Amino acid sequence: MIDRSGVTDAFRTEWPRLVATLVRETGDLQLAEDVAQEAFFEAAKRWERDGIPDRPGAWLLTTARRKAIDGSRRSKRMRDRLPDLHARSRLDADVSPNQLIDDQLALLLGCCHPAIAPDAQVALTLRIVGGLSTAQIARAFLVSEQTMTRRISRSKAKIRGAHIAFRPVDLETLLDRLPAVCGVIYSIFTEGHASAAHASLVRGDLCDEAVWLAGLLDELVPDDPEVAGLLALVLLVDARRDARIDEDGMPVILADQDRTRWNRAEIDRGLDALSRAHRHGAAGPYQLQAAINALHTSAASFAETDWQGVVALYDALMLRRPTAIVALNRAIAVAEADGAAEGLHAIDAIAEADDLRDDLADYPYLHSSRGELLARLGRPLEAVAAFDCALAACDNDAERAHLRLRRASVAACA
Amino acid sequence: MNYMLLLYAAEDAGPQPGSPEQAAQMQEWFAYSAALEKSGALVAGEPLQGSETATTVRVRNGDTVLTDGPFAETKEVLGGFYMIDVDDLDAALDWAARIPLAPYGSVEVRPLMELPPR
Numbered sequence: 001m002i003d004r005s006g007v008t009d010a011f012r013t014e015w016p017r018l019v020a021t022l023v024r025e026t027g028d029l030q031l032a033e034d035v036a037q038e039a040f041f042e043a044a045k046r047w048e049r050d051g052i053p054d055r056p057g058a059w060l061l062t063t064a065r066r067k068a069i070d071g072s073r074r075s076k077r078m079r080d081r082l083p084d085l086h087a088r089s090r091l092d093a094d095v096s097p098n099q100l101i102d103d104q105l106a107l108l109l110g111c112c113h114p115a116i117a118p119d120a121q122v123a124l125t126l127r128i129v130g131g132l133s134t135a136q137i138a139r140a141f142l143v144s145e146q147t148m149t150r151r152i153s154r155s156k157a158k159i160r161g162a163h164i165a166f167r168p169v170d171l172e173t174l175l176d177r178l179p180a181v182c183g184v185i186y187s188i189f190t191e192g193h194a195s196a197a198h199a200s201l202v203r204g205d206l207c208d209e210a211v212w213l214a215g216l217l218d219e220l221v222p223d224d225p226e227v228a229g230l231l232a233l234v235l236l237v238d239a240r241r242d243a244r245i246d247e248d249g250m251p252v253i254l255a256d257q258d259r260t261r262w263n264r265a266e267i268d269r270g271l272d273a274l275s276r277a278h279r280h281g282a283a284g285p286y287q288l289q290a291a292i293n294a295l296h297t298s299a300a301s302f303a304e305t306d307w308q309g310v311v312a313l314y315d316a317l318m319l320r321r322p323t324a325i326v327a328l329n330r331a332i333a334v335a336e337a338d339g340a341a342e343g344l345h346a347i348d349a350i351a352e353a354d355d356l357r358d359d360l361a362d363y364p365y366l367h368s369s370r371g372e373l374l375a376r377l378g379r380p381l382e383a384v385a386a387f388d389c390a391l392a393a394c395d396n397d398a399e400r401a402h403l404r405l406r407r408a409s410v411a412a413c414a
Numbered sequence: 415m416n417y418m419l420l421l422y423a424a425e426d427a428g429p430q431p432g433s434p435e436q437a438a439q440m441q442e443w444f445a446y447s448a449a450l451e452k453s454g455a456l457v458a459g460e461p462l463q464g465s466e467t468a469t470t471v472r473v474r475n476g477d478t479v480l481t482d483g484p485f486a487e488t489k490e491v492l493g494g495f496y497m498i499d500v501d502d503l504d505a506a507l508d509w510a511a512r513i514p515l516a517p518y519g520s521v522e523v524r525p526l527m528e529l530p531p532r
Contacts, residue, residue, distance in 0.1 A: 158466055164502065
């Protein structure tokens with residue numbers, strides 16, 4: 001669709017505001033979504049002809065309120081709501097900034113409610129807050145539109161049937177539920193960033209969506225270290241997006257990336273968010289991961305990276321989130337800081353740790369990292385065996401191609 | 415002696431919502447309830463919403479763990495019930511997590527069906 005109306009620009013900001021306001025006013029998620037959509041259709045027609053109104057948010061809300069009244073007149077089930085809808089339509093259509101914050105936060109918390117299945121939380125957040133169509137979400141997660149429609153409507157039925165409330169919460173509840181919201185946004189980002197099961201390595205649309213959602217959450221909750229940490233993390237990782245893939249769609253490892261292709265504007269925004277996170281003096285997992293990525297993005301080259309600093313940050317992260325993947329990334333940093341032999345030692349220690357071992361048995365990066373370090377230590381036969389293990393565990397086509405290349409070049413030295 | 419009658423059925427068995435068969439069956443439900451009431455045996459009875467509206471609450475190591483969907487651990491057996499009237503699901507989940515069985519068992523939280531006034 002060629003857009004001369006300015007609706008597309010307004011959509012990003014105004015969609016979640018409009019839906020959130022309507023949810024508060026009507027208490028009905030489906031109605032809010034339907035009339036918000038109708039209001040945007042109307043805007044696409046009218047704004048092209050008449051120009052963008054002075055206060056697009058108020059225009060959209062007035063239009064959506066009228067659509068809600070029209071719709072309720074036609075439906076027997078909804079008719080008893082008309083007096084309330086009429087009363088609302090006489091209220092000021094300029095919603096105060098504080099109210100907009102409360103409403104949008106209530107919308108995000110509702111979509112990420114822990115009584116909703118995790119995959120449905122992700123889908124609902126993209127649909128209701130992000131305004132993506134069900135077809136777009138289905139494409140991004142590589143499932144049929146029918147499957148995604150079912151997933152979303154099932155969770156809406158639960159919200160309605162079980163009375164999951166979309167309303168502002170007190171500070172204690174907010175702090176309790178923020179990690180779930182951060183988790184949903186981060187899982188959207190990782191799904192876009194490295195989709196292990198699929199042929200294409202980066203799905204930028206999901207990365208864009210996650211960066212935008214993290215920015216929105218940071219606007220709504222500007223004084224939480226982990227919210228700022230999450231925003232910093234997704235920006236600093238996303239800044240390297242273009243450099244991670246070569247012209248043939250093959251992955252490019254950090255050491256080989258062309259650092260001039262990193263997105264400076266995103267790095268600056270990420271560093272700014274990180275310094276805001278730092279001010280709270282409370283380092284959580286997102287902030288620590290962002291700090292690690294900040295050391296990467298501020299190094300002039302792979303060799304000049306502050307590897308001791310990276311290892312120290314991974315040590316801090318291990319205290320808070322002792323997972324096998326964190327341990328593996330730490331081991332890879334140890335190899336750069338203290339040499340390949342120390343790194344290999346650290347990787348093999350993961351396989352011996354009772355609480356970590358099981359997570360990593362089929363994880364291709366463990367084997368490929370071992371392969372790289374063994375090759376560096378002049379042990380090509382063992383390295384080839386490690387790459388074979390990695391290939392057996394990997395189901396991403398682009399990464400498999402990369403692993404085969406590495407295996408062949410190591411095998412040539414044997 | 416009080417007895418509790420627990421009603422189980424596959425969700426795709428029996429008359430489906432909105433069908434003429436279901437409308438006919440409603441009369442059977444009303445007749446049955448009326449007979450129970452008339453006999454003086456009825457203490458309470460309510461229809462529940464479908465399992466897709468269920469949330470299972472468990473408390474493990476002091477943390478409340480929520481799962482979307484009904485409880486499905488065949489080793490656990492139904493041990494009792496509470497019926498509560500609160501504003502929304504969050505309030506119901508809070509009460510569920512405080513049940514003394516929650517640290518070692520499961521509490522399925524299911525909304526009652528809201529029947530239109532007869």
